Amino acid sequence: MRQIGITLLLSLFVYGPVAAESGADPRPGKQLFETHCGTCHSLDLPKSQRLDRFNWKWVIDDMVNDFGATWITTAQQEQILEYLVEAYGPDRPR
Secondary structure, three states, X not given: OHHHHHHHHXXXXXXXXXXXHOOOOOOHHHHHHHHHHHHOOOOHXXXXXXXXXXXXXXXXXXXXXXXXXXXXXXXXXXXXXXXXXXXXXXOOOO
């Protein structure tokens, strides 16, 4: 068991900086947002809004239930919501 822990720690030490230097956003919701939401509309409008969690949730529910983005799973919706609140919440700079 100790060997697994050491191996995991070493792999994080070696590969962690590579991921950070690659410019990849560690927030999985960003990729989901860009891929799924950008399928139907420009991302300029959502990026310009500064909504709170309740309103971002309402927007996501609206897109899925009223506008047919039913392929986005509940788990993916939650990740998108987390990303939107973090990146485009009311306290985020424009």
